[in-house]
Amino acid sequence: MYKLTGVTKEYQKGRSIVGALQGVDLTIADGEWLAVQGRTGHGKSTLLNLLGGLDQPTGGTVALEGTILGALRETQLTRLRAASIGFIFQTFNLIPTLSAAENVEAALIPLRVSQPGRKARTAAALDSVGLADRSAHLPSELSGGQQQRVAIARALVKDPKVVLADEPTGNLDEDTRDDIIGLLERMWRDRGLTLILVTHDTSIARRAQRTGVMANGRLTMRQESPTR
Amino acid sequence: MFFIAYLRRELRRRMRQAVFIALGLALGVGLVVTVAAASAGVSKAQSGVLSALYGVGTDITVTGGAPPPHYSSAGSTQPSKATPPSKNRDGETLQISPGGGAQICDNGHCVNAAGRTYDRLVPPYREPISASTVAAVARLHDVAAATGVLTLVDSAITYPANPADSPQLATFTIDGVGPRHTPVGPLAAATIRSGHFFTPADSHANVALVDSGYAASDNLKTGSTITIRQVRFTVIGIVTQPQGTSPPDVYIPLARAQTLATATKNLGGSVANTVNLIYVVASSAADIPAVQQEIARRLPGDIVTAAGGLAGQVTGSLSSAAKLTSDLGTWVSVLVLIAAFAVASLLTMAAVGRRAAEFGTLKALGWPTRRIVAQVLGESLAMGIAGAAAGTGLGFTGAAIIAAVAPNLSATAPSSTIGSMQQAIQAGGTALGNRTIMVPLSPSVTIGVIVLAVILAMAGGLLAGALGSWRIARLRPAAALTLVA
Numbered sequence: 001m002y003k004l005t006g007v008t009k010e011y012q013k014g015r016s017i018v019g020a021l022q023g024v025d026l027t028i029a030d031g032e033w034l035a036v037q038g039r040t041g042h043g044k045s046t047l048l049n050l051l052g053g054l055d056q057p058t059g060g061t062v063a064l065e066g067t068i069l070g071a072l073r074e075t076q077l078t079r080l081r082a083a084s085i086g087f088i089f090q091t092f093n094l095i096p097t098l099s100a101a102e103n104v105e106a107a108l109i110p111l112r113v114s115q116p117g118r119k120a121r122t123a124a125a126l127d128s129v130g131l132a133d134r135s136a137h138l139p140s141e142l143s144g145g146q147q148q149r150v151a152i153a154r155a156l157v158k159d160p161k162v163v164l165a166d167e168p169t170g171n172l173d174e175d176t177r178d179d180i181i182g183l184l185e186r187m188w189r190d191r192g193l194t195l196i197l198v199t200h201d202t203s204i205a206r207r208a209q210r211t212g213v214m215a216n217g218r219l220t221m222r223q224e225s226p227t228r
Numbered sequence: 229m230f231f232i233a234y235l236r237r238e239l240r241r242r243m244r245q246a247v248f249i250a251l252g253l254a255l256g257v258g259l260v261v262t263v264a265a266a267s268a269g270v271s272k273a274q275s276g277v278l279s280a281l282y283g284v285g286t287d288i289t290v291t292g293g294a295p296p297p298h299y300s301s302a303g304s305t306q307p308s309k310a311t312p313p314s315k316n317r318d319g320e321t322l323q324i325s326p327g328g329g330a331q332i333c334d335n336g337h338c339v340n341a342a343g344r345t346y347d348r349l350v351p352p353y354r355e356p357i358s359a360s361t362v363a364a365v366a367r368l369h370d371v372a373a374a375t376g377v378l379t380l381v382d383s384a385i386t387y388p389a390n391p392a393d394s395p396q397l398a399t400f401t402i403d404g405v406g407p408r409h410t411p412v413g414p415l416a417a418a419t420i421r422s423g424h425f426f427t428p429a430d431s432h433a434n435v436a437l438v439d440s441g442y443a444a445s446d447n448l449k450t451g452s453t454i455t456i457r458q459v460r461f462t463v464i465g466i467v468t469q470p471q472g473t474s475p476p477d478v479y480i481p482l483a484r485a486q487t488l489a490t491a492t493k494n495l496g497g498s499v500a501n502t503v504n505l506i507y508v509v510a511s512s513a514a515d516i517p518a519v520q521q522e523i524a525r526r527l528p529g530d531i532v533t534a535a536g537g538l539a540g541q542v543t544g545s546l547s548s549a550a551k552l553t554s555d556l557g558t559w560v561s562v563l564v565l566i567a568a569f570a571v572a573s574l575l576t577m578a579a580v581g582r583r584a585a586e587f588g589t590l591k592a593l594g595w596p597t598r599r600i601v602a603q604v605l606g607e608s609l610a611m612g613i614a615g616a617a618a619g620t621g622l623g624f625t626g627a628a629i630i631a632a633v634a635p636n637l638s639a640t641a642p643s644s645t646i647g648s649m650q651q652a653i654q655a656g657g658t659a660l661g662n663r664t665i666m667v668p669l670s671p672s673v674t675i676g677v678i679v680l681a682v683i684l685a686m687a688g689g690l691l692a693g694a695l696g697s698w699r700i701a702r703l704r705p706a707a708a709l710t711l712v713a
Contacts, residue, residue, distance in 0.1 A: 045710075054592060055706035075596065082594020089709070093589040097237035102230070109230060110594040118230075154593070 001162060001194045002028040002051060006060035009046050009217075020046040021057070022217035030161075033188055033195040035205035037222075038214030044198045045166055047214065051196060052085050052164050053077040065161075082110035086155030088165035088184075092147040094139040100150045101126060101135035107154045125157035126150070129183060145176035149183065156187055162194040163187075169201065181207065235606045242579060246611050249572045253615025253688045254622055256568035257681045260561045261623020264680070265671035266630050273637055273667040286412060287516045290365065290506040292354035293529035322346045322385070330387055330395070343389040349402075349457040349488050350381045356502035357530065365506055368522055370515035375413040376503030378404035378485045379476065382456050400442065400477035402456065404485020404503075407431045412509045415467065415479060423450035423465030431483050436461040440468045442477035454478060457488045474665065565684065568615075572692035576608055580696040587700055588708020601697040605690065612689020616682040620673075623681060627671035634669040 009021040020043045028034055038044045049055040050062050053069045062069045064084070069077065086107075087093075094103045104122045113121065126135050129149040139147050148168060155163050165184065169177035181204050188195045197208060205211045211222045239246045321333045322341070330341035362376035380402040387395045403414045407426040410416065415425065421440050436456075438448050443466045448454065452463045461480060469475040482503070490500045510519045516534050524532040580587070587600050 049706040049709070052592065054709065055704065078591070078594055078596050080594075081592060085594075087589075087592045089589070093585065093592075093709075095234075095586055095589070097241045098234065102233065105230065106590070106595075107593050110596060110599065115230075 001030040003063045007057045007062060008059040010058045019217050024219045026219060031192050031194055033208045035208035035211045036198045037205050037211060042214045043217045044214045048164050048166050048198055053081055084161045086160035086163040088151050088155050088168045090167040090170040092151045094147055094150055096139055099136050099138055103150055104154045104157050107158050111158060121157050125153040129153045144172050145179060148180050165197040167198055238607055239610060245575055249575055250611045250614040252568040252571045253685045254618035256565035257619025257685045258622025259564050261620060261673060261677055261681050262626030263561045264677040265627035265673045269669045269671035273669055286507045287510045288508040288520050288534050290523055291531045292357050292504050341387040342391055345384050345386040347384040347458055350383055354504050356504055359501045362506050365523055370511045370519050372509045372511045373412040374506055374508045375406055375410055377414060377505045378482060378503045379505055380485060380489055402478045402480060403476040404482040405479050407481050412507045417470050418467040421466045421468050426481060431481050434459060434461045435464045437465045437467050437479040438463050439475045439477055440466050569688045569691055572688055573695045576692040576696040577699055580699045584708045587703055588705050591705035597701050600700055604696045605693040608689040608693025612686040616685030619685055620678055620681050624673055627673050630671045636666045636668050639665050
């Protein structure tokens with residue numbers, strides 16, 4: 001699925017240059033669940049941004065199914081994200097003015113799905129995360145766990161090949177965290193997704209097939225985990 | 229539709245800001261509409277004044293030049309001692325006896341004026357223009373039409389039988405006009421209220437058209453008779469001229485006017501087959517200067533005036549109002565519009581900044597930048613449309629307030645104009661003074677102004693949206709999402 005070769009990412013910070021990633025080599029198999037751990041500021045989110053085509057590496061290559069993302073134009077990357085990559089954020093990132101259903105539907109807008117098709121797929125996605133009865137609610141009318149469920153439905157409604165989750169339980173209490181991780185695990189198993197999940201939580205990381213640890217911009221693979 | 233639902237929700241979420249932007253645009257647009265309406269009102273008033281002074285639809289007028297030194301004051305009822313009273317065909321003159329009593333003299337035979345009326349028909353204090361000159365002007369290249377008019381004033385003094393009583397002076401102005409209703413001349417813009425206009429058959433008939441104002445004041449109607457220089461004319465029509473004009477009281481066929489004026493023989497020469505004023509319409513506005521120049525070249529002794537030149541000579545509060553609307557009004561409008569555009573742009577930019585996370589998320593979801601830009605432009609456009617609607621309403625309100633509180637405007641025209649000449653004749657015929665006309669200021673909001681308002685407000689909205697869009701286009705998704713974190 002993914003092949004990262006000598007990936008570096010540097011940021012200009014004032015007059016100095018900060019190396020967020022320093023020569024990351026990584027291969028992620030199709031359908032794999034990879035957890036990435038590490039302390040804040042050590043490059044986890046940067047790695048996720050590069051995997052999602054939201055940013056470009058300073059050096060090295062990120063290839064998704066053989067396509068080097070750095071070689072694509074912005075419009076091509078946008079199309080790739082729309083069709084193949086689902087994002088789940090720590091802060092949910094729901095559009096506050098749109099209802100749960102409309103937030104999920106927003107993911108189908110760039111795919112030019114017909115309106116009836118969008119409605120049907122949105123309803124199915126919300127049903128799959130157990131929020132069929134909350135479709136008309138605004139994010140502000142939902143709990144944190146429910147909001148993250150909506151975000152998961154939004155990530156999955158377009159049937160992506162890969163889901164990138166950036167600390168999806170970071171803002172949730174323990175019970176809700178377990179619900180969400182359980183849901184993600186179920187989706188990963190049922191849909192054959194490639195799931196790359198950034199987390200601080202070791203108990204969550206242990207549920208992944210593999211865990212990598214980011215430290216000072218370098219990635220070290222720590223364990224092999226059970227297969228699907 | 230997702231686009232509309234998203235747009236509506238976003239505007240509702242930022243209702244206060246949306247209303248603020250729309251009101252800012254509305255204020256600017258409202259001011260533009262008000263100034264444009266006031267400007268249109270001033271232009272209309274100026275047009276009315278020019279029509280009053282000049283004749284509706286007339287591009288150029290030609291009046292006779294100053295008379296030679298021997299030319300007597302035709303209208304004077306009190307000849308100077310140095311100039312003996314001239315005699316008319318009837319041999320009648322008015323003399324003041326050494327004792328102060330008035331006498332009407334006929335071929336040297338004088339009788340006391342008590343109980344009698346001395347009726348004089350007074351042409352203007354200008355050189356007559358021959359009919360052939362009118363025809364020559366009409367044939368000039370780029371002249372669409374030309375017509376000659378003989379303007380006269382009938383002045384009648386009735387001395388009461390009792391010398392202790394004051395004599396009664398009655399004057400009315402007369403235009404001798406061609407019997408055909410033409411698109412140029414004093415009757416060009418007139419409408420007939422009752423009866424009918426002259427026909428070619430009326431060329432030599434004692435028939436008259438009477439202005440509605442004069443008819444009302446003298447209780448005249450179709451079929452009534454009026455007396456001009458002791459000749460009775462039948463009123464065949466009552467005419468109404470556009471508001472703001474100062475029409476003559478009576479119109480009679482040109483040939484009859486020439487005959488009556490000739491009969492008075494008080495010009496020191498014959499006025500048979502002459503006029504004292506030519507109305508000229510050029511083929512197009514662009515031809516006016518050339519036509520004016522050509523007429524002036526051919527008629528060096530006459531006064532050739534164009535409406536454009538006359539407009540520049542009009543002074544008074546109307547002129548001040550025109551300057552106020554064109555200078556101060558325009559600049560204030562422009563400044564307020566710029567301020568409104570700037571505020572709208574800054575607020576939109578700030579809103580885009582606050583929504584960076586939202587746009588970053590949309591980009592992560594695969595929304596193309598142009599789709600996000602369209603969303604922001606749509607929101608800005610909606611605010612622009614709201615601003616246009618409110619601004620047009622404000623403009624109408626402003627125009628209504630101006631119409632309600634603005635005083636009538638005065639316009640003072642120089643003495644070389646037609647109306648002034650006629651007024652001077654009425655005053656005695658020796659001096660031509662300035663003439664002041666009062667005109668109401670009626671601001672009018674035209675469709676064109678409304679379209680302009682809508683375009684301006686939408687342009688303001690789009691400008692604000694474009695600046696916001698520019699910021700969105702530069703927004704890197706990863707950077708936007710970092711802002712969230």
